Amino acid sequence: MARKRSKAGAIRLTEVAKLAGVSPITASRFFRNPEALSVSKRERVESAAKELGYVPNLAARALASQRTEVIGVLIPSLTNNVFNDVLRGIYDASEGSRYSIQFVNTRYSILQEEKLLRLFQAQKPSGLIVTGINQTEASIDIMKAMNCPIVQIMEIGPEPVDMMVGFSHYDAAFAAVSHLISQGRRRIGIIGARMDPRVQRRLEGYRDAMKQAGLADPALILTTPTPTGMTLGGTLLADLLAQVPDLDAVFCINDDLALGALFECQRRQIPVPEKLAIVGFNDMEFMASAFPSLSSVRTNRYEMGRDAVTMLIDAIEGRRPEKPVVDLGFELMVRGSSARPRA
Amino acid sequence: MARKRSKAGAIRLTEVAKLAGVSPITASRFFRNPEALSVSKRERVESAAKELGYVPNLAARALASQRTEVIGVLIPSLTNNVFNDVLRGIYDASEGSRYSIQFVNTRYSILQEEKLLRLFQAQKPSGLIVTGINQTEASIDIMKAMNCPIVQIMEIGPEPVDMMVGFSHYDAAFAAVSHLISQGRRRIGIIGARMDPRVQRRLEGYRDAMKQAGLADPALILTTPTPTGMTLGGTLLADLLAQVPDLDAVFCINDDLALGALFECQRRQIPVPEKLAIVGFNDMEFMASAFPSLSSVRTNRYEMGRDAVTMLIDAIEGRRPEKPVVDLGFELMVRGSSARPRA
């Protein structure tokens, strides 16, 4: 009874090594660090592996080496298009590297996040990307105990668990509202949905900009915890208009709401930007192509994902960045929907 | 030298077993099938595990058991919102089950898909979800060799590798175009982008519907391999109008193009639906909230993901479905943008 539980067709490293006429460990090295082998052995292992159709057993590798070449990504939502771009950046940056991405969905719940973090802990990833800076105490403990580089993305704050790539949602919202004020708008409302921590900070930016301009009025603020969407944008604007008939601008905490608001204006024949200015947040592709084109705050989502992975891989491989916190900034995209109304 | 390479704080099953006063294998069973233990042992293992903060080592489990509790998902795009809903269905259905989802991005390349399939092979997933029915020969060989249930999603065809959940893109497009014809439209164009296999089949549906009505004209067809987007929808419509000035309807092979086309009409002051009818494909949320509201073909994307996972888990656990191919159908959502023009 040579091998008790062996699977029929499974080709192992030993088989490859035997065919190549080298020791298993040499064959192993070929797959991890080919340069360490002499050219002749390298070629022999390579052709042997190809001939046998060898596929390495990742579980065995992970067990023996006490680590995996996985980068874990925790994001709050799949439905939110914002994360599409981030994920694209993550995938692009990881492509060609030895690391593969495993991403999980926290559904905007920090408890779910904690649970998933624990799950990752069992997997010993090489690195981790987590969204935002509002984790539970327990989550932070787990992250610190995990002994792998970690990048927090989407926003920046004073106390990174390890590294950070993001921007200030507060500043971005402040800039958007300041722009509306500078265009002569006075009754500037804000509509918001889902109100996650980053959205809250945008709301704060709005509040402070309005306060500083002496324009603050609680009636101008309309938010709901329900998930966002274009339809909701229309509904919220309708409600806000009922509350504030002399509204002359609306800052939408995301672009979906802004587009919904635009359609609502079209439905009500409210001219944009003449009677009502609209500014969104994120600058999704459709903002520029809408009619009128919609102003928004461009956030560097693709770059955020890309840079997070780059920093992570660098850190995993021992090249720690000199600056652990990277501010990617934002850019106010002024378009037709927020032009100065005719005098 | 008891343990040569042991990590300092790593708590293993053996430790838990010792504290609980049972054998390691009994502790192991507790985590996999608690019902098999007597109540007293179960409680003792449970409290011991909690006390030590035991986290199972997934790699070791996978190595010993020759399988992982992972469902692999291959999808072609992250940027395409269509897959958001599918993924949401997948996540929802997997939640609460023992399986975790690992998804990878083929970027609409069947070669990339083949490569990723090979990667999954090394991981021995419990099940696999792949997009579409156009795999390479090699991919199909790999899938057949993988010895796990597989569900192909997004469309259905005559030869499932294993199981399928989807609908007929041909029929759906045919229905959409027939609707426009029934509304009295004659010069019905089609604009398309990225032209993946499923989009190609929609184009076929359009072609046949037009041919059967005696309305076919190659000038009415405008497609491009470039990625889709709202901006592109405007551009394509502009180009099509230049080519076919008497265009009275346009079938857009996805909703992004449809929305871009609507904005282009607004920009050019072409009344929709009076002068031009618009129908999209997929029925994203924004279609109903646009002004005018946009007609589309509703596809059951969420259900597709959900059902795929359900079928997969059932099959993994030995409950093979009676019907391996599930047609989720579609529904034509007729809205303002394709209403009959006034006589």
Place this chain on the structure above:
DNA sequence: GCCGCTCGTGGTAGCGCTGTCAATCGGTGC
């Protein structure tokens, strides 16, 4: 009272790979 059954439990022996360290080899400096 004995048989055979099921249920719960434990011992043994790996799963396929890599970390560690020692051995080997060809070339180098003096």
Place this chain on the structure above:
DNA sequence: GCACCGATTGACAGCGCTACCACGAGCGGC
């Protein structure tokens, strides 16, 4: 010519868990 050095290579011993099989206890049927 010899000690020495870096570059390659290999032997050994696990990594933490579970499959397999064995075993004993409890129990109903005859």
